[in-house]
Amino acid sequence: MRHLLEPELAAEFEIVRADLINSPGDINQDIIVRLHKSDLVVADLTDQNANVMWEVGLRHAFNKPIVTICKSDQKFPFDLISHRHIKYDLTDPDKLDQSRAQIKRFVESAMKQKRYVGPVAAALGMATFQREDVDAANVLLSMEDKLDEISSQVLELNSGISEVEFSLPDAIPADTLQKIDAIHEIISLVRPWDLDRVLNKLRSV
Structure with missing residues (x-):
């Protein structure tokens, strides 16, 4: 060579x-x-x-x-x-x-x-x-932090949904059902390299 x-x-x-x-x-x-x-x-x-x-x-x-x-x-x-x-x-x-x-x-x-x-x-x-900022340790820490944030928000949303279901077992409002569907769709989109977009969607629900 x-x-x-x-x-x-x-x-x-x-x-x-x-x-x-x-x-x-x-x-x-x-x-x-x-x-x-x-x-x-x-x-x-x-x-x-x-x-x-x-x-x-x-x-x-x-x-x-x-x-x-x-x-x-x-x-x-x-x-x-x-x-x-x-x-x-x-x-x-x-x-x-x-x-x-x-x-x-x-x-x-x-x-x-x-x-x-x-x-x-x-x-x-x-x-x-x-190229200049591929730091595996920092990337993993960032991913963990964002996943924790997503988990907390999902738990809060699930808690609110449970309360609605308890108080209205036979009549869940249509907008709540839409939110549940939206949450399921957002969670299905979660990928390690796409967490920012998912967080933004969660905040908009």
Whole structure:
């Protein structure tokens, strides 16, 4: 990769090859940490190495920028064909220059984005997760707080509904029934990444 990546990336990035990492501890743990913390990952899918596929999946799950490359004489994996990728030919100087230029454009585009949304995040509707503030601990705490708030509001609403049912067992007002239906609909929409919208709906009931 010295001839393909270093000319365009070495000035701005510290380039570390995963297959050359010498770690005294668990090599997988070291790679996972680097996949999470690195500003950019370039994955070579030539020969469709299983380890590289695993690393690409992790990077997608972390919702961080990745550029995938592959030798020009090989087919790109079908599941990734729609994502950002570049083909290269180390034996053809002209094509190699074109690949370098593509890599430079792709990297500049990825690093300029204020909000990066990878394929996993896009599929799950997590577009609000930004590259610079993905902190798992804080996200989980925030989710727990919001779930507690939802639970409290639902309990209060259930309490009010129970009182209405007790005092009017045979004649629940139509507007109360509508509220019950609305609450059921709102609860069915609860997803970890969509709590703000759900809370707003609860407040409007």
